[in-house]
Amino acid sequence: MPTDDTKSDPRTLTTVLNAIDIIRALMHLNGAGVTELANHLGESKSTTYTYLKSLEKGGLVRKDDDRYRLSYDMLIFGEYVRNQSLLYTIGKSEVDNLAAETGQYAHLVVEESGRGHNLYKSKGEQAVGDGYQMAKFQQRDYLHITASGKAILAYLPRERVEMIIDRYGLPARTEQTITCKDRLFEELADIREQGFSHNNEEEIEGFQAIGAPIRSRDGTVLGSLSVSGPKSMFGEDSECQRIIDLVTKVANVIEVNVNMHRRSSEIVKDET
Amino acid sequence: MPTDDTKSDPRTLTTVLNAIDIIRALMHLNGAGVTELANHLGESKSTTYTYLKSLEKGGLVRKDDDRYRLSYDMLIFGEYVRNQSLLYTIGKSEVDNLAAETGQYAHLVVEESGRGHNLYKSKGEQAVGDGYQMAKFQQRDYLHITASGKAILAYLPRERVEMIIDRYGLPARTEQTITCKDRLFEELADIREQGFSHNNEEEIEGFQAIGAPIRSRDGTVLGSLSVSGPKSMFGEDSECQRIIDLVTKVANVIEVNVNMHRRSSEIVKDET
DNA sequence: TGTCAGTGTTCAATATATACGAACGCCCCA
DNA sequence: TGGGGCGTTCGTATATATTGAACACTGACA
Structure with a gap:
């Protein structure tokens, strides 16, 4: 993934910012498939896939039938x-x-x-x-x-x-x-x-x-x-x-x- | 940061999982300072600091006076x-x-x-x-x-x-x-x-x-x-x-x- | 008022993780 | 029955995260 200007400070974790971009995109797209999300963000399919799987493992994203969506853990954070x-x-x-x-x-x-x-x-x-x-x-x-x-x-x-x-x-x-x-x-x-x-x-x-x-x-x-x-x-x-x-x-x-x-x-x- | 067993799959992004751990810890600790959080998670102060700053840049965490806390963006995700x-x-x-x-x-x-x-x-x-x-x-x-x-x-x-x-x-x-x-x-x-x-x-x-x-x-x-x-x-x-x-x-x-x-x-x- | 113990923050070197394209298997629709 | 779409896997090239030591700052206490 190329380093873009908004993430250019070498002392921020690009991986974290990328993950957050994905979370926000999943909200705006009302859930998305890998390809759709990758195109939306201009990233490769495989990279996007790895992020989704990691977010899913972390419990922030769930795969619901055919789309990845934000999980109910988000509701927990929000209520908190x-x-x-x-x-x-x-x-x-x-x-x-x-x-x-x-x-x-x-x-x-x-x-x-x-x-x-x-x-x-x-x-x-x-x-x-x-x-x-x-x-x-x-x-x-x-x-x-x-x-x-x-x-x-x-x-x-x-x-x-x-x-x-x-x-x-x-x-x-x-x-x-x-x-x-x-x-x-x-x-x-x-x-x-x-x-x-x-x-x-x-x-x-x-x-x-x-x-x-x-x-x-x-x-x-x-x-x-x-x-x-x-x-x-x-x-x-x-x-x-x-x-x-x-x-x-x-x-x-x-x-x-x-x-x-x-x-x-x-x-x-x-x-x- | 050492690779621990729950994160051992080489094809998951450890940085993403670490960030999520920090988000969850901030909830359980009701917000935390860098040192407190680093001790809680068993990570170095500098690493924890980098994560917090990245999460803050991404808008998921805010620094409120003396503690890092989850931001109101979490409420947005939850309501969504x-x-x-x-x-x-x-x-x-x-x-x-x-x-x-x-x-x-x-x-x-x-x-x-x-x-x-x-x-x-x-x-x-x-x-x-x-x-x-x-x-x-x-x-x-x-x-x-x-x-x-x-x-x-x-x-x-x-x-x-x-x-x-x-x-x-x-x-x-x-x-x-x-x-x-x-x-x-x-x-x-x-x-x-x-x-x-x-x-x-x-x-x-x-x-x-x-x-x-x-x-x-x-x-x-x-x-x-x-x-x-x-x-x-x-x-x-x-x-x-x-x-x-x-x-x-x-x-x-x-x-x-x-x-x-x-x-x-x-x-x-x-x-x- | 000065010292101390605590905090958050910076940095350069080191160690290791992430990114990508190409390829695969799958399913659905023509 | 084949083509185009999808999600998924893998090897490799490359960029990234991690750390301790050091610094500045603050507030407490003597």
Whole structure:
């Protein structure tokens, strides 16, 4: 396998990066045969085969009839990571309540490497669509295009925001997406003043959202909460205000509980 | 790094298996520093460091302050695998209903490499404990110790059951766990006759469960459904019978819907 | 304030693992 | 019945991983 530029540092294990490429490709292709995968990655069939067999031996990949697929061990890792997050263990039921009270989708989001990861999503009774609609909300997304993302950006140090923009740019998803850096910084200042963020069809046409940050006692942003639904939901001022109040209230409840939990853990730690 | 026996096949990529070992270790140690991890795995610090940096570059691991941890990308893979499963996408809401109606825990399980994987769990109002209690139910478990596992074993070909027993044995979790092969096969025959399985404190002291298989039209077992709770729940015959009826009914609903969906997908496929 | 024991990180030399094409057997469809 | 697709195996050419020793840094403790 030729050494390519993204893997060029002689002090990284190319074999590990290749294996990860295969894992990601298996996800994007929804499972694949050896030949298909080899062509997709531009590698030889025999090499690809060796990787698949090794990943299978390691338990990350299974061969299901005619295709290699990611195994259920991936689910174990995923659940583990989720349960490691205080925001999730403490916030889950609150997010469910929020979805129930608003009838819409509620999302709990954390930042990692400059992008927003959906830690948990809950669907209210009146939320449009089911499996299909739910899939519209990516598991991971750019921070500038969602209400939850902007709520996080607003409380990150400016230099980190700059770095994130440098890395990913400000790609547009719809006509409304904020693609101008100055515009974004203005909005982040507004968010800090108001205490909540608003997504005005910047991610999906016809969809709006309200987000609020969840911060630790030292001011660091831990994540954010959001409610999203069809723009008609946010049209009437009274209803829109109700959602804003609910989102900020619930975000605050989670924030207080997380900080309480952290404080008590610290006390236990100090005593040992 | 010395070649050890489990990795001895010259045609498997040791680097890939080593990387997977590190991923698993990071989970079991709840994140780790370089030295701690190197000691745990019996490898040199520098080697371990190279792996961690490569995994970080690949996005599977993040360095969080002072420890290396699994990244949120793992959550992406996990959610992807879950959503690939028809049993989950179709069964989720049914499992929620079942948990609501019984007030207990409901689990949706699939088999992979001879073990049961929890595809989805739902917690009813009266279910004892919360985060802690929930954690009692592993993400993956041996098939002979749970109601859902036994429901699956009952409908696997006998030779596969034999292979699974040869591979993992019949380890005991409690006094009640079935550890005798003949005893197990008797019970599997009973399950086939009754159409449901019963876990009598074989996994956790004080906990019982009822399970039922979900099968495809050709008879293959796709997974299983179960409800579990404190033994007092299953003491009264009337209540126990109610749970049996509910579990078998809901398993059947999921079964019918999954098979309907599969049939219509096949038709679409044939038409192309 | 200085020392110590711990950490993560770098490097050059050594040891060993990975990559590939060509060939095989297999199955399905024409 | 043959051809084209697939997954799989193998020998060899070549690129890769492994290691201990050394360094910089941090925080604890005296």
